[in-house]
Amino acid sequence: MTAFRMPSLGADMETGTLVEWLVKPGDRVKHGDIVAVVETQKGAIEIEIFQTGLIEQILVGTGAKVPVGTSLANVLSDEEAKAGTAAAVVPEAGAPPFAAIAVPRRSVGPPPPPIVVPPGAEGRMRVSPAARRFAQRLGIDLAAITGTGPASAIIRADVERIQAEAMPPKPKAAIGLNLDAMREAIAAAMARSKREIPHYYLQHDVDVTLCEEWLARTNAARPPDSRLLLGALVIKGVALATRRFPAFNGFYREGKFEPAAVIHVGVAIAIRGGGLAAPAIHNVDRLSLDDLMVRMRDLVQRTRAGRIRGSEIADTTITVSSLGERGVESLYGVIYPPQVAIVGVGKATSRPRVVDGHVAVRSIVTVTLSADHRASDGHAGALFLANIGKLLQEPEKL
Amino acid sequence: MLQATRQSGITETTYREAVREAIRDALKRDDRVFLMGEDVGRYGGCYAVSKGLLAEFGSERIRDTPLSESGFTGAGIGAAMGGMRPIVEVMTVNFSLLALDQILNSAATIRHMSGNQFGVPLVIRMATGAGRQLAAQHSHSLEGWYAHIPGIRVLAPATVEDARGMLWTALQDPDPVLIFENVMLYNMTGTLVADAGPVDIAKAAVRRTGSDISLITYGGSLWKTLEAATQLAAENINAEVIDLRSLRPLDDATIMASVNKTRRAVIVDEGWRSGSLAAEIGMRIVEQAFWEMDAPVGRVCGEEVPIPYPSHLERAAIPNAAKIVAAAKAALGRD
Numbered sequence: 089m090t091a092f093r094m095p096s097l098g099a100d101m102e103t104g105t106l107v108e109w110l111v112k113p114g115d116r117v118k119h120g121d122i123v124a125v126v127e128t129q130k131g132a133i134e135i136e137i138f139q140t141g142l143i144e145q146i147l148v149g150t151g152a153k154v155p156v157g158t159s160l161a162n163v164l165s166d167e168e169a170k171a172g173t174a175a176a177v178v179p180e181a182g183a184p185p186f187a188a189i190a191v192p193r194r195s196v197g198p199p200p201p202p203i204v205v206p207p208g209a210e211g212r213m214r215v216s217p218a219a220r221r222f223a224q225r226l227g228i229d230l231a232a233i234t235g236t237g238p239a240s241a242i243i244r245a246d247v248e249r250i251q252a253e254a255m256p257p258k259p260k261a262a263i264g265l266n267l268d269a270m271r272e273a274i275a276a277a278m279a280r281s282k283r284e285i286p287h288y289y290l291q292h293d294v295d296v297t298l299c300e301e302w303l304a305r306t307n308a309a310r311p312p313d314s315r316l317l318l319g320a321l322v323i324k325g326v327a328l329a330t331r332r333f334p335a336f337n338g339f340y341r342e343g344k345f346e347p348a349a350v351i352h353v354g355v356a357i358a359i360r361g362g363g364l365a366a367p368a369i370h371n372v373d374r375l376s377l378d379d380l381m382v383r384m385r386d387l388v389q390r391t392r393a394g395r396i397r398g399s400e401i402a403d404t405t406i407t408v409s410s411l412g413e414r415g416v417e418s419l420y421g422v423i424y425p426p427q428v429a430i431v432g433v434g435k436a437t438s439r440p441r442v443v444d445g446h447v448a449v450r451s452i453v454t455v456t457l458s459a460d461h462r463a464s465d466g467h468a469g470a471l472f473l474a475n476i477g478k479l480l481q482e483p484e485k486l
Numbered sequence: 487m488l489q490a491t492r493q494s495g496i497t498e499t500t501y502r503e504a505v506r507e508a509i510r511d512a513l514k515r516d517d518r519v520f521l522m523g524e525d526v527g528r529y530g531g532c533y534a535v536s537k538g539l540l541a542e543f544g545s546e547r548i549r550d551t552p553l554s555e556s557g558f559t560g561a562g563i564g565a566a567m568g569g570m571r572p573i574v575e576v577m578t579v580n581f582s583l584l585a586l587d588q589i590l591n592s593a594a595t596i597r598h599m600s601g602n603q604f605g606v607p608l609v610i611r612m613a614t615g616a617g618r619q620l621a622a623q624h625s626h627s628l629e630g631w632y633a634h635i636p637g638i639r640v641l642a643p644a645t646v647e648d649a650r651g652m653l654w655t656a657l658q659d660p661d662p663v664l665i666f667e668n669v670m671l672y673n674m675t676g677t678l679v680a681d682a683g684p685v686d687i688a689k690a691a692v693r694r695t696g697s698d699i700s701l702i703t704y705g706g707s708l709w710k711t712l713e714a715a716t717q718l719a720a721e722n723i724n725a726e727v728i729d730l731r732s733l734r735p736l737d738d739a740t741i742m743a744s745v746n747k748t749r750r751a752v753i754v755d756e757g758w759r760s761g762s763l764a765a766e767i768g769m770r771i772v773e774q775a776f777w778e779m780d781a782p783v784g785r786v787c788g789e790e791v792p793i794p795y796p797s798h799l800e801r802a803a804i805p806n807a808a809k810i811v812a813a814a815k816a817a818l819g820r821d
Contacts, residue, residue: 216780218749238819243780244749 089168090139091159094148097128097402098277104128105153106160115143117163122397124160129273131365134397142169149234151249214241223247228254270363281422285340286461289420292473294480296321296436297451302483313385318436320381322453322476323408324486326431327351327372329475330406335464336429336457336472337405345428345463354404354424355384357391365391366407366424367400377486408433418454428460431476495680502672504646505535505611508653509573511683513543516571519657522549522558523575532577533613533672559585559610563593563662566608571657576612578620579628579666593662594637605660609653615668615706615756616804622792625800627756629666629705630763633734639663640734641687642705646676648731651685663687666733668706668756690737692744696726699814700744702767703754704730707805711754714810725814733763741767742774749780750817754805759787781817786810 094104108125117123118140126133144162148154215223215230219242223230230242233250237243299321307315330337330351338347351373354366369375369383390396409421410433417437421430434454441450455476459469479486499507512519521536527550530537540548551558555576562574576582582589593606616625633640639659643649649667656663693708694715703711708729715725726744730736745751751771755764768783789803815821 216749217777218780221777236819238781238816241781241819243819245780 089144090141090163090165092123092137092139092143092161092163094126094154094156094158094160095135095398095402096156097126097133097398101128101156103153103155104133106148106150107132108150109146111143111161113143113145117141117143125395126398129269131270131394131396133401134395136397136399137163139163139165141165144169145240146234147240148236149246149249151253152234152236152246214239216241216243218244219247226251267359267361267363270359270365274364277424278422281425285423285425285428287423287458288461288466288469290457290459290466290469290473291418292455292457292470292477293439294453294455294477295441295450296453296480299480299483300436300451314378314381316377316381317384318453319410319433320377320384321480321483321486322410322433322455323353323355323369323372323384324375324377324380325476325479326406326408327353328479328486329472331373332475333468333472335468336459338428338463339405339426340428340460340463341426345460348405350405352403352405354407354427355387356407356409356421357388359392365396365401366404366409367391367396368404370399406431411435418456420456421458423458423460428463430458432456432458496677497680498675499646499650499678500672501646501649501667501674501676502533502535504649504676504678505653505667505672506537506539508650509536510539510542512571512573512654512657513539513547515654516657518569518571519573520547520549520565520570521573521575522551522562524551524553524558524577526550526575531575533667533669535667535672536575555581555584556588559588560592562608562610563588563596563606566593566606566662567596567604572608573653573657574608574610576610578624578669579612579614580623580626582610582612582628589632589638589662589664590635594635597661598637606662607657607660608662609656609665610662611653611665611667613669614666615670616788616793616800617670617706619795619797619800620669621795625669625793627705627788629664629733630755630757630761630766632664632666633736633763633766635734637661638734639687639732641665642731642733643667644671644705644708644729644731646674646678647682648685650678650682652687652731654684655687666705670706674709687732688735688737690731690740691729692726692740693729694725694727696724696748698724698748699750699752699817700726700728700741700748701752701754701810701814702728702730702741702744704733705756707754707756710805710807711810714807714814717807717811718814721815721820723814723818723820736767736770738770738774741771745771745775746778749778750814751779752784752786752810752813752817754786754810756788756804758790759785760790762787781819784813784817786813 104126106124107127111117111123117137119138121137122134123137124135126135142164144164146161148160213230216237222244228247228250233242233246235242235246299318303316334347337351338345350371352368352370353372354368356364356366358364367387406427407424407430409430411419415435418434419432421432423430436451436453438449439452440447455473457469457473509521525532526536527540527548559574562572565572593608597605614627614629629640641652643652652665694712701711711727715727718725726748728744753764753767755762757763764785764787771783786805786809791803793803794800
């Protein structure tokens with residue numbers, strides 16, 4: 089049996105509120121299934137499970153706010169599930185009707201006397217006296233509550249939680265999109281970034297005329313919803329350049345830089361009404377442009393609806409921020425710790441440019457780099473930016 | 487007769503010195519007071535509590551007795567009934583069983599049997615507890631047995647302040663008072679205000695406030711419990727620690743106020759589990775606070791064996807911080 093735990097969805101996350109279970113005891117799950125929705129300061133996040141097997145028991149009820157690492161559910165492997173079923177079908181002859189259930193505990197020093205919680209009568213819920221009386225007073229149905237006390241008993245705090253949920257409809261901002269909390273999270277992360285990370289900044293003007301021509305040709309025959317955008321080319325270009333310059337891809341933690349083995353590009357997405365999230369698209373360097381575009385559309389839609397998956401915000405290795413459509417020519421991002429770089433992409437503007445000895449009107453995008461000077465130096469940063477520019481001269485190869 | 491008031495400087499002292507100072511103070515204040523017991527005079531007491539008192543007060547008031555607990559405890563009872571204020575020292579609670587007949591059938595009963603014509607204003611001090619490798623005939627914690635007896639008051643000073651202050655208040659009681667001094671505390675140091683004096687003996691003390699669980703204890707276990715509370719705090723569990731101070735009568739009000747707040751309790755008692763003082767406290771919690779509880783009441787007690795002689799087994803036989811931490815976490819459903 090393994091525990092499915094509250095995941096850490098970012099360096100600053102300490103607790104998460106379980107807002108929805110998408111599975112119940114007895115359900116089969118496999119690696120990658122979305123099993124629960126957790127609300128964090130960043131919004132509601134869909135949580136994937138990385139075990140395959142059978143959900144044996146849900147340990148934390150909806151509405152509970154628990155620390156990162158708390159066991160949320162027990163998962164049985166297939167073998168265990170089989171063994172368990174067999175045991176249930178053929179009970180051991182002569183076994184006492186009620187085996188004592190010892191509350192599990194970590195052993196510290198000499199084994200302490202077992203604290204034994206007597207089991208309740210068959211089919212009876214385990215409810216603490218305080219919880220029982222409190223629920224009775226409020227007329228709350230205990231059957232709807234998942235206990236968090238010893239041996240999963242319902243305790244008073246569990247009832248209080250349900251009561252809080254049942255309270256006159258909290259102005260429930262579209263589930264998970266709590267803009268105030270998001271603002272707080274942004275404030276904390278950005279303040280930490282500027283406090284701890286010695287940023288350096290570089291700028292490079294990239295001629296994207298060839299990209300635009302290629303896009304025009306490629307998109308001409310496509311319906312609007314499958315057309316490619318310049319942004320996808322730039323993100324792909326960044327991912328490919330990152331492969332050659334690993335010093336910009338990874339995390340700075342506990343005094344040292346850890347390069348990441350994969351390239352998960354965070355895409356900064358503005359949220360209507362304020363706020364910002366930068367969920368990741370995984371393995372961008374290995375995605376085709378079409379796949380990348382599909383992922384980007386899906387991500388923007390889900391982010392604005394407040395449904396981001398846990399794995400999309402926990403493991404971003406580098407971020408790309410673009411305010412292009414809003415009409416600024418360049419922007420310098422603030423690095424999202426513990427990442428070490430953010431690439432800023434400005435709006436494409438027509439500017440005079442010398443091409444083959446003649447002045448020509450070209451489409452130019454200013455690409456910037458904000459990078460962590462603890463992990464890399466300006467020279468490497470310049471080569472990195474130049475490489476992005478170079479890759480964008482051959483859009484058909486992206 | 488309460489709390490020492492004016493604070494005229496703070497001194498560091500040991501528990502042993504605090505008990506000695508309490509006896510000296512009582513001898514000076516009231517000439518009806520005298521100390522009697524095995525080796526309390528020339529030898530200075532087997533735990534050196536009364537060292538120097540014979541020279542200071544003379545053999546009339548610091549009286550060595552034969553090895554006869556029943557005899558000298560009975561003599562103390564007679565002296566008390568006759569108007570004296572004796573302090574009887576019994577070397578350890580194990581030996582007090584020889585005097586149990588005197589304590590139960592005489593001291594605790596005479597006010598009742600005589601139709602309130604006689605009382606026994608006697609104080610009996612004795613050592614209790616394990617930890618000094620004195621083996622199974624010198625190391626038990628039987629104060630819970632005495633707390634069973636109506637007609638006497640049972641005290642367990644855990645701090646130097648209480649060691650200094652409880653004796654005089656006990657001597658003012660018109661009925662017998664037993665004071666249990668845990669042997670592991672004699673060398674403990676603590677601070678006392680220079681004019682420290684008598685303290686209240688009716689109330690339990692909250693030695694650490696907390697919100698998540700009540701750890702209820704007394705005597706030598708108090709310090710292990712406070713250590714456990716510190717460890718629990720590191721895991722974000724905020725434990726309240728109650729020092730009972732008086733084992734009979736129990737201060738139910740303080741216990742219930744704490745449990746009503748925290749909804750969980752673990753009782754730490756060096757005595758054997760079955761029929762222990764911890765059992766009594768647990769039962770009172772069930773009687774008085776059942777509807778407020780969020781978890782079964784837990785207990786950390788002495789193992790049900792004669793206290794072993796080897797040091798590692800002796801330590802394993804009595805409560806320690808790790809056991810208390812584990813019991814507290816079990817009550818919170820934390821592993």
